[in-house]
Amino acid sequence: MPKIVIHAGGQRYEGEVKPETNLVVRAGIKQFPWPHLKYRCGMGRCGTCASRILAGAEHLPEPNWKEQKLLGERLEQGLRLCCQLWIRDDLELTQDLVQDSPAAAACS
Ligand code: FES
Numbered sequence: 001m002p003k004i005v006i007h008a009g010g011q012r013y014e015g016e017v018k019p020e021t022n023l024v025v026r027a028g029i030k031q032f033p034w035p036h037l038k039y040r041c042g043m044g045r046c047g048t049c050a051s052r053i054l055a056g057a058e059h060l061p062e063p064n065w066k067e068q069k070l071l072g073e074r075l076e077q078g079l080r081l082c083c084q085l086w087i088r089d090d091l092e093l094t095q096d097l098v099q100d101s102p103a104a105a106a107c108s
Contacts, residue, residue: 002087007054007094008036017087024049024083038095042083044070049082051093059089 001016004023015032017023024042027034040048044066053060057078063071067081079098 003090004033004087005055005090005092006033006036007092007096009096011036019088021087022083022085023087037082039083044081044084047071047081049095050074050079050098051082051095052078052098053080053091053093054078055092056090059091060085 002019002021003014003016005012005014007013013033013036017026017032023033023037024039026032027037027039028042037051038048040046042049044064047070050071057080060080063075063080064084067075067084070081071079080093082093
């Protein structure tokens with residue numbers, strides 16, 4: 001079972017999830033990492049779920065076109081969109097210090 005560590009609001013939260021899990025889908029049904037994960041559209045449009053991957057990025061698939069479009073060069077800084085990721089292995093991430101994208105601001 002993949003172990004997920006999320007840093008939010010200066011705190012560290014840890015939980016296990018089933019393989020092939022999407023963290024935004026889980027949060028949507030109020031399962032860990034809810035309520036610590038910020039998200040909105042769940043469709044790769046708003047950027048609210050943008051997270052800096054602290055560990056485990058090597059296990060993630062290549063960014064899809066939605067991540068490339070929304071994150072651009074921020075992909076190289078370790079950001080990914082959680083709503084576009086299906087988790088197979090351990091992952092550690094944070095949304096602290098991740099600025100909302102212009103798309104996220106437009107959704108507000
Ligand atoms: S929740 Fe909107 S881009 Fe992921």
